[in-house]
Amino acid sequence: MTGMNSTVVPMDTTMIRTQGLTRHFVVKKETVEAVRGLDLAVQRGELVALLGPNGAGKSTTVRMLTTLIPPTAGSAHVAGFDVVRNQGEVRRRIGYIGQGNGAGHQQVGRDELTSQGRAYGMGRKAARARADELISALDLAGVADRKVATLSGGQRRRLDIAMGLIHAPALLFLDEPSTGLDPQNRANLQDQIVKLRAEYGTTIVLTTHYLDEADSMAERVIVVDHGRVIADDTPARLKAEHAGDRISLACGSDDDARRASARIGAFDGVDAEHGRDRVHVRAVNGPELLPELLRRLDADGIRVIRAELARPTLDDVFLNLTGRSLREGGAEPAEPEPPATSTAATTRQNQEITA
């Protein structure tokens, strides 16, 4: 096993570093600027989610970083090597699970796993043993010996993931890993990715347009839109900075609502507006603010019938940054929704208090 050490990623490297990374496509004489001057640094062990609507340039970015397509301009170093000049070195150090299905339909899953291992230079025995390991790790035992064409979407996706892990890469790219999976399989997959990273320090870059996925897994979210990074931070800070908590109150009367709004608006850093018997409040510290508000309003004799607290989601962040909602596909510019109606999008995190 002498060749082993040659593929170790140099220790002191940033796993990914791009400078002005740009990719244009020319379609029918029109230039599509898929990625525009991306400057990015990902450190060893990070789990980064690239979040953005359809056509934002997520896949194009990942495809450049994995040597699949050359950049139009700029440069990228991945695992210590230039993606254009040292393609072979990059390829040996990374794993990639693409947006499509990696296994050939006429092939048998287990065979695909072993040929994948062979492609990375593993011996026949080692490749078979590794395939066995991954088959049980990804719960593929029942289907690994079937023709890929007969597998369900979720089973195929798990097979894709097994193939991407065959050589135990130190840096793993996943392009929409959970698209097409049912909620249970999505949760499983997310667990596996988080575990991979926690136990072995695998650096992971994944793309997604599932907000909850980026939110719950990644501790760094890079929001991309129209080929540009528009935000890059932890989910918590993104939410705190680009979208506050929302409190909606239903008051006993229109007059109560008007008074409540005036009273709340006087709080530091808190916005309030009212309509009929409702009050809509935006604040950073919703969970602490809400009980305080209720006490004050009560003391002033303002009757509150219902109180609802919505924590911000990354969708709110996206909406705030671009004026468009990710959930609507994001392609069409849409009017930002008024706070009251957009609570539908945030029900997952709603905490309801009835007074």
Add this chain to the structure above:
Amino acid sequence: MSTALTTPTTGSRNAVAAPALTQSTSMLSDVFTVFSRELRPVLRDPFSVVFSMIQPLVFLGLFGPLLSGFPGTGTGSALQWFVPGIIVMSCLFSGSFTGSNLLFELQTGSHERMLVTPLRRSALLIGRALKEIVPMIMQAVIIVAVCVPFGFELHVAGVLVALVILAVLAIGIGSLSYTLALASKNQDWLFWTVQQTLLFPALLLAGILLPVDDGPGWLRALAQANPLSYVVDATRVLFSGEIASVTVVQGLAAAAAVAAVGLFTGIRAMRRSS
């Protein structure tokens, strides 16, 4: 479960990254990896090879008998003249279809996954092209076996040499088909249009179904420009038991030319594919 996901390392996250299981490979092992992957479905389901030769078999059974005594089909039985052509035909059919497998994998993402591995781009093409030899031989054996009871004379040495030439041709046609598939990535109609448009002229102008010797001058000129003609002629000579013949050398040269062009364009297209 989780222990299987990656190789354990010395521990902390800042330690040297998990030693990848990767080792550098030789060109030969890359080719072999691709070749054996391609071959697996064929071996698992050998009957698929028979499906792709239904057309040649139809011609053999329903068209061949019309040829007896036809001028230009040589001195022996019509079968003796026709069978070598049919073998070249089945090589042409299955070889030219083979790109559709790659086309499908280009669309599903299987090919992309191979492109991210360290496999040499040339091996990705050569391994696939070499696999074409296997169905070609299986088809030739089936055709010969079917025809021997009907009075086809078998000259084993000649047939073996013919198979070598046909193997070279199969690599060439397969490579051209893969080139076409790579060029048709986002427009699969292109693959089928070009493949179907070229298939029958190539067939007719190689004198596979009918001799071209008595055709008009322009047609003979086209046939002469068609490398398949030389392969067909060489196969006929070899199947009649004659080995030491200029025709054989010409056939081999023509097949080699097809293979050279096919491999050159195919490898180039593979390098550019994404």
